[in-house]
Amino acid sequence: MRKLGAENKTARYAMLIDLDRCNGCGACMVACAVENNVPPPQPSATPRTGLNWLRVFRLNTGGRDAFIPVMCMQCGDETPCQSVCPQKAVEFDPATGIVGQIPERCLGCRYCMAACPYQARVFNWWDPQWPAGMEQALNPRVSARQRGTVEKCNFCHGRWQAALEKAAQDGESGPVRYTPACAEACPAQAIRFGDLNDEEFAAECRDSGAFRLLESLGTGPKVFYRTSRAEVREATRGFGEVKRG
Amino acid sequence: MIRTGILFLAGFSVALSAGWWSVPRLLYRTEPQPAQFSHIAHTGEKGGMSCEDCHSFRADGTFAGIPKLETCAACHSAPMGETQAEKDFIARFVEPGVEPEWKVYSRQPDNAWFPHSAHVLRGKVACEKCHGEIGKSDRLPVYRVHRFTGYPEDVMGKRAGPLGLKRAGGMRMDDCVACHRQNRIEHSCLDCHK
Numbered sequence: 221m222r223k224l225g226a227e228n229k230t231a232r233y234a235m236l237i238d239l240d241r242c243n244g245c246g247a248c249m250v251a252c253a254v255e256n257n258v259p260p261p262q263p264s265a266t267p268r269t270g271l272n273w274l275r276v277f278r279l280n281t282g283g284r285d286a287f288i289p290v291m292c293m294q295c296g297d298e299t300p301c302q303s304v305c306p307q308k309a310v311e312f313d314p315a316t317g318i319v320g321q322i323p324e325r326c327l328g329c330r331y332c333m334a335a336c337p338y339q340a341r342v343f344n345w346w347d348p349q350w351p352a353g354m355e356q357a358l359n360p361r362v363s364a365r366q367r368g369t370v371e372k373c374n375f376c377h378g379r380w381q382a383a384l385e386k387a388a389q390d391g392e393s394g395p396v397r398y399t400p401a402c403a404e405a406c407p408a409q410a411i412r413f414g415d416l417n418d419e420e421f422a423a424e425c426r427d428s429g430a431f432r433l434l435e436s437l438g439t440g441p442k443v444f445y446r447t448s449r450a451e452v453r454e455a456t457r458g459f460g461e462v463k464r465g
Numbered sequence: 466m467i468r469t470g471i472l473f474l475a476g477f478s479v480a481l482s483a484g485w486w487s488v489p490r491l492l493y494r495t496e497p498q499p500a501q502f503s504h505i506a507h508t509g510e511k512g513g514m515s516c517e518d519c520h521s522f523r524a525d526g527t528f529a530g531i532p533k534l535e536t537c538a539a540c541h542s543a544p545m546g547e548t549q550a551e552k553d554f555i556a557r558f559v560e561p562g563v564e565p566e567w568k569v570y571s572r573q574p575d576n577a578w579f580p581h582s583a584h585v586l587r588g589k590v591a592c593e594k595c596h597g598e599i600g601k602s603d604r605l606p607v608y609r610v611h612r613f614t615g616y617p618e619d620v621m622g623k624r625a626g627p628l629g630l631k632r633a634g635g636m637r638m639d640d641c642v643a644c645h646r647q648n649r650i651e652h653s654c655l656d657c658h659k
Contacts, residue, residue: 313653320655324576363576363659377655381578382525388582389526 231395232296232317232416232442233375235403236425237289239447241410242276244287249274251405252291254357255376257364259348271342273373274402279455286452289402289411292340292373293433293441294319300439301332301341317416317442318375328368337434338441338459341372375413376400416442433459493609493618499565500557501550503603516592516600528581531567534558568608570619571596571636578659595636
């Protein structure tokens, strides 16, 4: 039973990414960092210690390269990160299907990072610092995280909150519609965001051409991919072996 | 032996009372508001205004909070009453066009998100439920801020309800959670945190 934001109705937000459209430009990564107040990397940061909620990997298929954006998959079944967190700092919200990370509770043990099959979680090795003047451009909808906490993509939860505020103002009920920053920024419109409770969108995600990464683990990820190239799909099967960076 | 016991109890109670009295005073620092303001002069029979007349919503559903100078100046470009406070306000802020920097009693921490539209417009929660009967006060309460966190007392410490008026539900996280549980509204952390 849930009243806030949705009159007893829930959403299951999901993403459908068309790999044929993605050209690896990285606009989604930049938009994500700007939207979510992810600070620029420290000079000593490495690809392993830097902060990225969303990474675009290059898939070497033998022929023409393909690119695959990977973020938190918002696993809905037996959410691996949630089940291992000793602090209850990870929370699956059944009303939105979003896996929330609560930095105030996180003690920085990074067990969730080890548990995540997608390596979608990152650790704050440093307190966030912005070049002089850039702090003026921070997004007030998102709180910055401190050193010693884990963070990850939350499907632009600040935008969900903004949409909820607007819906309440307009007297609308039911799950709200919004667009995360990556989907908005993608010039090729490769990233689509929707609600799996919306039949039309769900049907597209169920499409025979659509697949999910490491689906066989049974974690119920909610980021779907689609491609017409068999070799690209084949290349994604080895995702777990992809090295970071 | 009895004498020692009495002395100990007397000393203990003195120390305890002193601590009880002084610690909250040491923990909070008082800051002045830029001007004096009477809510009742505006909301009473003479003014006849409602909360929403000044504390309005923006078109995108966000809450504007304390009104800007232009809202005040719309009526008070020239004195409407006889009070010295009004004359001072016009001389110091309206005429030179200086925005008064009001201290916000209910300023929440950076990681908290409170959608007024969801509570007031959809949930029909009365303003007084959280803010107390501030609309009936004739002067601003003392603004006290926590020395360590910089957050106001209403959010950090005791429940809201200044001036001896009817106490409010409060604006601490405990108060939010208590009300949500009472109304059986499920909540996840990210409902209110950002």
